[in-house]
Amino acid sequence: MSIKSAHSGNSAAAWPTPPRTRGLPVVGALPAFLRRPFDFFLSARERYGDIYTLDLGFLRWVILNHPRQAEYVLRDNSQNYRKGGGIWDMIRTILGNGLVVSEGDFWLRQRRMIQPHFHRKQLAGLTDAMVAATAVGLEAWDQAAATHRPIDLLLDLSAITMRVIARALFGQGLAQADLERVSEVMAFAMDYLMTGAMTYSLPRWLPLPGARRYHAGLREFDALVARIIAHERNAATPSDSLLAMLVRMVDEESGEAMTDAQLVDEVKTFFLAGYETTSLALTWAVSLLTQHPEVLDKLRAEVDTVLGGRTPSFADLPALNYTRMVIQETLRLRTATWWVPRTAVADDVIDGYAIPAGTMVVTLTYGIHHHPDLWAQPERFDPERFASGQAAQHKSAWMPFGMGQRQCIGRDFSIMEAQIILAMIVQRYMMTAVPGPAALPKLSTTLKPDRPVLVQLERRAGS
Numbered sequence: 459m460s461i462k463s464a465h466s467g468n469s470a471a472a473w474p475t476p477p478r479t480r481g482l483p484v485v486g487a488l489p490a491f492l493r494r495p496f497d498f499f500l501s502a503r504e505r506y507g508d509i510y511t512l513d514l515g516f517l518r519w520v521i522l523n524h525p526r527q528a529e530y531v532l533r534d535n536s537q538n539y540r541k542g543g544g545i546w547d548m549i550r551t552i553l554g555n556g557l558v559v560s561e562g563d564f565w566l567r568q569r570r571m572i573q574p575h576f577h578r579k580q581l582a583g584l585t586d587a588m589v590a591a592t593a594v595g596l597e598a599w600d601q602a603a604a605t606h607r608p609i610d611l612l613l614d615l616s617a618i619t620m621r622v623i624a625r626a627l628f629g630q631g632l633a634q635a636d637l638e639r640v641s642e643v644m645a646f647a648m649d650y651l652m653t654g655a656m657t658y659s660l661p662r663w664l665p666l667p668g669a670r671r672y673h674a675g676l677r678e679f680d681a682l683v684a685r686i687i688a689h690e691r692n693a694a695t696p697s698d699s700l701l702a703m704l705v706r707m708v709d710e711e712s713g714e715a716m717t718d719a720q721l722v723d724e725v726k727t728f729f730l731a732g733y734e735t736t737s738l739a740l741t742w743a744v745s746l747l748t749q750h751p752e753v754l755d756k757l758r759a760e761v762d763t764v765l766g767g768r769t770p771s772f773a774d775l776p777a778l779n780y781t782r783m784v785i786q787e788t789l790r791l792r793t794a795t796w797w798v799p800r801t802a803v804a805d806d807v808i809d810g811y812a813i814p815a816g817t818m819v820v821t822l823t824y825g826i827h828h829h830p831d832l833w834a835q836p837e838r839f840d841p842e843r844f845a846s847g848q849a850a851q852h853k854s855a856w857m858p859f860g861m862g863q864r865q866c867i868g869r870d871f872s873i874m875e876a877q878i879i880l881a882m883i884v885q886r887y888m889m890t891a892v893p894g895p896a897a898l899p900k901l902s903t904t905l906k907p908d909r910p911v912l913v914q915l916e917r918r919a920g921s
Contacts, residue, residue: 470805470812478511486513523825525854533862539800548655556727585772603915611911616737623732629699643675651903735794742792748891783841789858796824888916
């Protein structure tokens, strides 16, 4: 089915609205949705089709489940779908006007300045920092293995990825106490985002639980980053960090550098994107590996063959091909960025359905990644599906980093980081899941497990 645009002469009023999920008076499908939200998304697609209206009573979103629709909204007609509404207003409270949320000429300027420094070859110099930070983080895992204490994967992997991104961003400029405090602040902020988005339109004077802690924590983080920026600006010799690069880069067209306020926003953006989504990807990857020992065995064989007991380097990454495939399949099955919300600026038509101006349109990455018309046995964990280079039935069916010109600038950094950390974990430990129900995705800003993912470690002989 082709997509028609109201901007090319089609009046949205002449088209039907997308089918609406059935539910109860006033609250719509909210009770059923809250019980198992991601199962609800998939069953709603089966029932209503690739485009439908999610009616939750207090809000209605148009949900898109096919990559042709994603391409239209995020690439082909992206000028009509902007980052507006409560969810984006809430995200701006944490990211300011950083790359993820900025738009128009300002976004283009920032992207033009930063993009060259995030090409894969430019990131090669950060590999050693990633390895060193991961090795320090795994020392705590050695203690857990020695005492037979299970680890909480998300908690412990967040600590590792936090250390990695802090080292890459700030060099040696962030003290351990500051790192621990930033970890606490950012973990709470990410958990609070969804609640904040849902309640954003309510009066500011209402005593909403968590609101005061959220805003106080962000002010604390901003002050910390501003202090490190000031130190970097005044340093006689630049550090080997991403922050040093950001401080000194200049827009070739205007000759302007970033202000301190702009630097703070971009640092927060890179910090959250670099640690939170990667720690989630690794948590789901290890969880899935413990449930699929045949995949874990193959992964371990590759790591042992390629590395031969030494730590990984940038030159090893192409040979760690199956490691990358495990990451890719994890990002398909349990993508952290499970949704991409936009607000329609003007009336439009998608797949024969009217999209009135002001409608919140959600590209459901989770739905695309689990679509049975696009993926064979979509609920099966199978890294081999990425071996041929043609994993799905549509070129845009795998989109954990978005698409179009707004595709995540840190894509290569994130995959490199995940490859290195996963290889070092598999090289060092035998892993078994603690008996109990498998974790399922829960409704949050990013795709988090609904319970602690506990794993028992055993140090491998000779590692």
